[in-house]
Amino acid sequence: MTEQIDKALEREYEAGFVSDIESETFEPGLNEDIIRRISSMKNEPEWMLEWRLKAFRVWQEMEEPDWAHINYSKIDFQAISYYSAPKSMKDKPKSLDEVDPELIRTYEKLGIPLIEQQMLAGIAVDAVFDSVSVVTTFREKLEEAGVIFCPISDAVHRFPDLVKKYLGSVVPTKDNYFAALNCAVFTDGSFVYIPKGTRCPMELSTYFRINELNTGQFERTLIIADEGSHVSYLEGCTAPQRDENQLHAAVVELVALDKAEIKYSTVQNWYPGDENGKGGIYNFVTKRGICHESAKISWTQVETGSAVTWKYPSCILKGDNSVGEFYSVALTRGAQQADTGTKMIHLGKNTKSTIISKGISAGKSNNSYRGLVRMNPGAQGARNFTQCDSLLIGDQCGAHTFPYVESRNPSAIVEHEATTSKVSDEQMFLCRQRGIEPEKAVSMIVNGFCKEVFKELPMEFAVEAGKLLEISLEGSVG
């Protein structure tokens, strides 16, 4: 049966095409001069450049972490280009009519229509191509509601006070090696501000696309939900199929002020490399949110891409009665490696967190859950529930669980449940005996396994995620 499932798992990476776009790309290399040039490309104020340079000096003193359960060839940071933008973006197109049609076609091919008439109702999109934001839809409509949704490079100019106050407030520059690097060289990403008491009238989403060869993508996203506000944000990512590894090192910071709620969903489908581990994206990402009193942050992620994933979307539950959630599906196949999980740091009283992690490993891949639940002395009456399930497909893959629990408050309650199961011969045979194709059977069984997480995704994304798993598991059966 293993052979059959392996065949069923063979897939083509549908987003693997390269767009023919003339770009302005920096020569590879990383030094202070490169950082000055990135800053000047973005016409940044002095304070922003200083912030970057400070981060660069911090990064130079740091060491690449090696504690994760992943193996990859050392990254040569001098061989990467740190800035690439379509030439047509240089004149800052004022409207969509002025945007290079090839860029619009790229997003169309990826299923993200940017043209107003075709846009998905109720979803505003920020499309980031290599190092720049190409277009942000529905901006005016959102601004009527007081919601700011723009590229972070615009926010630096238009809302410097908010950026200065919150940038680096959740993930400090020296938090970790990749975060420090991002602080120095970040290029674009989304900025969101939801005013007090406002329910964002539509879903916000950012679609990241890496196109240029040997270019790193260092996106930076900052979402601030003011008191009593509510926002749902979605993020998607793809890259062309190439033999070289490419680095993606993002930082995402979420600030949920008193009684605010942020729902952050990711469907990550970076190019995973080939069966033997050649090529693919190195995905080293730092995502963290802070919850003030009675606030709630909910992370949902569906991770199917990347050669290497190193990612721990986390919540600092600072305010009393705040809530953190993490729902994750991570699918690895071929030679993919994922080390992903979350950190729930309980500081406030009666804080609550829920972790549901579903890891699916196939082929020769390795899939690890790594999660920390910390109950600080002040976390009176805090509660955590963790459920961590692994599904193995075939007999050459690995599933690993690394739970860390630190409780410094005797009234805090931490629960952890973990299971490991296989797609069994019996399940496959039952499906086939009823007439169902093996590919369809595997995808149905895997989708069933992920159900608890998929139901947390916004409707449009739940459908996309289900399809993505289906594509991931699709293939010919002899």
Place this chain on the structure above:
Amino acid sequence: MSNTTSSTENSMLKITDLHASVEEKNILKGLNLDVKPGEVHAIMGPNGAGKSTTGYVLSGREGYTVEQGSALLDGVEILDLEAEDRARAGLFLAFQYPVEIPGVSNLEFLKSSVDAQREARGEEAYTSAEFLKVAKEACKQVNLPLAFLKRGVNEGFSGGEKKRNELMQMILLKPKLCILDETDSGLDIDAMQVVANGVNSQRSPDRSFIIVTHYQRLLDYIKPDFVHVLSDGKIVKSGDASLAKELEAEGYSWIHNEPADELEGDLL
């Protein structure tokens, strides 16, 4: 596909000299069986005789290797087909221990099964609304609450509920040949009666049944036309329903002394 050929006229299932092995161990050693449309055949026999293996070999389970022989389902050779294609050709196996598929709703599973078979026949898949109606009807027929359609496939079902769920699948898939593998195991008398009534309601002139069972008691409720005794991979004795009673009274030990070849001759 053509319904019949001259050599197998009027046979729903014709098994000829079937030899099969599991992990290189020969289990079936020349099985012959001829089942006409509308007939109910019971296969009985001691543990290890190859009863369950017969069901798995016919339905194409992986790990069960056909060494030689033929099995024609309604005139079509099925031993070369993939498991799903045998199912689409009209073969249904009711499992002894139906497996759970967590998170996959029964309704989704049933619809996928029915649609796969409809599409193979060139019919259109049901719309969700159409199928829900059909599934609700089937649910009532086997006396399961409608909530079972929403629950995961066999997830947390009792033994009896699992068997009724199998029956529901049979009702929806409308197979030509149903193989019931030890359907009575793990059921109390009441549950067995419900299942037996369900099976009886599905008997028809163009549907045949093979009932694999160790005990005679199920045959009190589903009356077979023929009873066969399987021993060491062959049918060693055949008769009518009274043979089952005889076995119940005397056990299986006496059959080993019978010359098998002669008895097989009766069947052909």
